[in-house]
Amino acid sequence: MCRHLAYVGPEEPLGRLLTEPEHSLLRQSWAPRRQRYGTVNADGFGVGWYAPQDPVPARYRRAGPIWADPSFADLARVVRSGAVLAAVRDATVAGADGEAAAAPFASGRWLFSHNGAVAGWPDSAAPLVSALPPVELLSLEARTDSAFVWALVLHRLRAGDEPAEALGASVRRLAEAAPASRLNLLLTDGATIAATAWGDSLWYRTEPGRGTVVASEPYDDDPLWQEVPDRTVLTASRAGVLLAPLEDPASSPTLDSVRAGAPPSPKEPCT
Template sequence: MCRHLAYLGPPRTLHELLYAAPHSLHVQSWAPRKQRYGTVNADGFGAGWYLPDAPEPLRYRRAMPMWGDASFADAARALGSRCVVAAVRDATPGFGSDESGAQPLRAGRLLFSHNGAVADDEALAAALPPPPGVLEARGALDSAPLFGHTVRLWRRSGNLAGALADTVRRARELSEGRYNLLASDGESIAATAAGDTLYTLREPGGGVFLASEPFDDSDAWEEIPDGSVVTATREGTEAVPIDRRRQTRPTPGGDPCSASTTT
């Protein structure tokens, strides 16, 4: 159910990141190699990217298959960033394929993607109401409560990996599901391996990727063990068991406009 990717490092064009590789996210929209659930990701796609002078990341989302949008493939050659989150979607049965379901979702400087499916989405929606002002956490998709809870925890602590790990733990208390989550605040990227594949690649030039599957055949890719949460910054990559990663005391990096947010 879906493929996603995040990049952090020296500026790269979106075309380099999403189209150029032999098994790029673009190719994964119709021919994923590691996808365990579903065979094609034709229910929409999206990309979000950070610019130095923008208060929040820019974003492009469509309800159509990624392979059907030749105009974005052209525009992507002129769009560059040091940090990108992108996804192609295979919609969970019972949910529509309109543009509002295409990820990444966005709240302030946070970009978020969910690769997976929730068995009891009503249980999550009832127990994890959306935080104030986060309209996309009210969307008609099983990822919405996961997004809203991640935003709530991230706003409190600024701890991106901790927010993802705590969200997975809470979601598992409420429903069976596959909870591969991916997020960025523009300075780091973090993801969980919780029911589906996740890989990381650190390039010699300083760039780092977290992705559902490798986009090339490089031996440098490392698979993240299931049950892990991984954080990647420009300095390094750390993966620990989800059950060991807990929220810490508030640190810089959360949404500065939401310090007073409560549940």
Template sequence: MCRHLGYLGPAVPVGEPVVRGAHSLRVQAWAPREMRGGGTINADGFGIAWWQAGATSPTRYRNPTPIWSDPAVEEVLGQIAAPAVLAAVRSATPGMPVDRASCAPFVHEQWAFSHNGMVPDWRSTLAAVAAECGVPNLLDVEATTDSAALWLVLRTVLGVHKPEVALLEVSARILDRQPAARLNLLLGDGETIWATTCYHALSVLVTDREVIVASEPYDDDPGWTGVPDRHLVIARPGDVRIEPFAKQES
């Protein structure tokens, strides 16, 4: 469906994690290895969010064209340094718009978010979940896509619960209604990365100085760890927790 990546570590050019490795996120846009039935390429736009040192909210760049056609990734974003990056390349679900507003990451306050997957019958499913979660106004949705609506629900729940609880709470409510939903969620606040696996692949690479959470490894480093299905990831440099879906305490 999509590919995404989160980076935390020493400040690097914002575009660098996106082009890092022989199988970088940019390469995954046209040659993904693990789409698992969710399309063949990721050519329906991309986005990059980053947190500069001392910033309380992310800056974002998005483009609805394929990432390989945009020289700004290296020529512009290569001139900006940041210690935290969250990026995504998009494969739009058939029938959903291909425009800038539909491209992840979605941002709000300190958060940036990406969704790799799909929610069947998303309009009625997410409307019901939104009502349960007390979303004040569905008209605030940024784009007419399942990912944007899911983000509106999640950011409401983030106002009440810890991120790991919010991710599992929203996922559980969706899966109760749509067991076939694909919910690889990626969330960051500039200091921590949270992610879930539900159907699609995810891998983690951690050292004492940095951590990368990615849909697919961007190189052959033996340190990459594949995340099993229906698991939650909480990652910081030097510290990664991978736990099965379970009820978390708020």
């Protein structure tokens, strides 16, 4: 559910990344090629971008489908940026949050998006509520699983975690509380990109002089695109891409089984 993309590199018009490629994010809103869950991403969209000499990004978000907004087409034609995060949304459940539920979510220099769903939302998230101060819960932009995931990640960033650390730790906690969740997360500060592959597709393309793109799926057939293995955290910059495995709580031994000398439980397949 949802498709998203982040880019860091030389300045480009937004349209060259989001609307012009043959299988761009615009086309993925009605005809994604690799989306495993859902079919149409028409419940909202958004783009965030960074201007030179300004660390705080601008955002443009709407509650309707990206193809129905002529103002965005005009904006994408003329606005240029060296760092972008954009998403088209397929809502997990029906809600009244509208534009506020559309990624990217933002705080300070950060932009964030979630592709997937927290299984059993909202009941499954109840054990994690205590991890957040009341003021952060009351500050949620929307009453959605993605907004809650963003609150967990942002809390760790504010506590001093590096981006990949904040994403990885949040994914593990969510996967433990709601094991069937799909948690592909995307985060940028305008200089680097961090992302997780957890239950859905994630790809990247990097080349000196062309920058780095991390996306739910390739927007063209360039052979430089590489698929990220499931259960992986990615860190990308203009210099390149690093991948590291993410431990699945379902494959870790419990304290009781370790004490008893029992083998760890087998890893559950992604559903």
